[in-house]
Amino acid sequence: MPDDRIAAALTHWGPRFTAQGVDPNDVARTIAGLERWADWLDAWCALGDLHAGLAREAEARGRRLTAGHAWVRAALAYHFAKFVWLVDLARHDAAEDRAIAALAAAHRCLDPTAERLEIPFDGAHLAATLRRPPGAARPPLVLVVPGLDSTKEEFFWWEQVFLDRGLATLSVDGPGQGETGRRLPLRHDWEAVVAAVLDALADRRDLDLARVGAAGVSLGGYYVPRAAAFEPRIRALAAIGGPLDFGALWDDLPPLTREGFAHHARARDPEEARARAARFDLGPVLGRIRQPFLVVCGQQDRLIPWRHAEEVARRAPRGELVLYPEGNHVCNNIPYKYRPLVADWLSEQLRG
Template sequence: MQKQIQIPVSNTITRTLKTASLIDAFWERWLAHGLDRKDLEKVRSNLETSEGWFQSWEGLAKEKELVAKNLEREGNIKEAEYTFRQTALYYNLNYWLNPMNVIEKCYWYDKCLHFMSKADSLSKIITLYRTISIDDHHRCSGRIRIPSNPKGCIIIVVPIDSSKEELFKYEMEFVENGFITISFDGPGQGETFLFNEVVGTRTRWEKFIHQVIEFTSHHFSDLPIYLFGISLGASWVLYGSSHKKVKKAVAVSPAVELEKMNMPAYFMQRMDCSCIVTEEERAIPKFNEINFHSPILVFHGNKDAMVPNNVMYELFEKLSTEKKLIEYEDEGHCCNNKLDIIRQISLRWFSNEWDFREAYEV
């Protein structure tokens, strides 16, 4: 059953559009995840209304699709694959705007899934589509990408208001470096929310993280398991680090208890559409109850307005396991401008090419 929303969703969309219009940093996330800056500049002035938003990203998506088809015809398969993934990302932007589970949102997400699948079909990498059960009534949908001769598995835990398709660049880089990637939409995300109608709660997220790890261990029993997550996804990576089958965990800008964060009002309203935000089942781990087990590498931007330095240091102190904190002086939440190097550092650590007890030049 659809949750009851206290604030009209139209107001939430309006505040989201206003934030996107006025704050340049809003776009750092999407630029880091594959949006071309020239495309953003082309349509930025048209994004102040939902109609302008939908028309702009659909128009750009269709342009990308034509480019991708031409590249495919010319035999430039690798470039075509990437451009189809960008096509999916642009449709993902339309899926993302309205946080409610409505027909329009499903329409845009179907487009995103279609072009991501098209890109998968061109790739040399095997892609599997699977679901896992978190209980008798709730299933979560995911994708697994398997390179030849893999040396480990990386479970990607996506930000709470995202979908697994948005982080395609992470998949590509991890796979190119010899790791299987496992990406599932958690409760309140992507396919799991729209088509399986699973709303995010703390209990469901706890079960979800456990089941993804168990799924990975069952299907790839001879390979080590690593976790990588951003923002609230990183928070659940910290929770997952308590699982004995996890070898290492990377948390980029983990979110903390809502009372300790400076959460934008529009974002809280968005969360309330797909997740429980009341305290008893809020979709955030209880950090004081986690029995941390695996080594944890944490990344933090010192200009993070959502999770201030003192709050991050307090969380880091709670991590009762081998750990390291890498900070970036000029980065905000999610360290969007450093994600390329963050993934490189993480891959070196996962590959045992760097011991995080040693210094790292950042």
């Protein structure tokens, strides 16, 4: 019988694994017989090693497409090995390094124009991936923003939905996220993050920075509207599965989520973590968001109640709610519905 943490991870995030590109058969094999949370990381890293081996073999034979897809699968496995696993931080960070390297190898094979950016911020830097659609001289740009435990290494196929519609993407690990989180803790005032990103891109001639959109998932669905309330360079935004008031949810969040927030916020104890979570409240700023704002949520979301999305859309001056009755957290059980919707909507807003 798996322990409670394994069961919680599968209950809350199982559909996310496959939505992001993990083969469901790999999920089943990886968790089969897994009973101790302490063994989670090793099981998923073994899956990553399997796909990394397939990638190297394909590259040696000159099969770049096959290799690239295998590298994406490896990156996802290494990422999900450590995404909410904080048992041993040295091993956590080692798995993260492997995810970063695997995604870089995937880009080398599948999208060699992809760029790694390191954007100066608060005495450190924000790590980001910039991708541009082929054949577009100055495409609009979509900022793709992770949540509490997602990172840019998770977003290859999510980015592709925007790229297929002629939109460039910049997936960024902000403070407390992914590799940036090793240097900078979580912060609620994401307008500072977005301002630094857009300032760093200002001199580029291969992006149309008069047409910038943003899409955030889960806690990224807080970060994006918070930033848009103060940053007019965001022309349209979408939040998927985001909270109105994260602090108000604190007592009902899964222990893995509370522990993850405390770690990424560098809180000294649970009470400090609770106090910091209370800062993540869109209520005081929703009236400032004048841009078109798409709010997407699933009515079966067990992490962020759908009423939060309903209230965000109601209180934002140009809010538009799309509620999927069957959708779970971030609607990852129906990615074929929400992803095209968000990409089409942002494309229409940025080109309208």
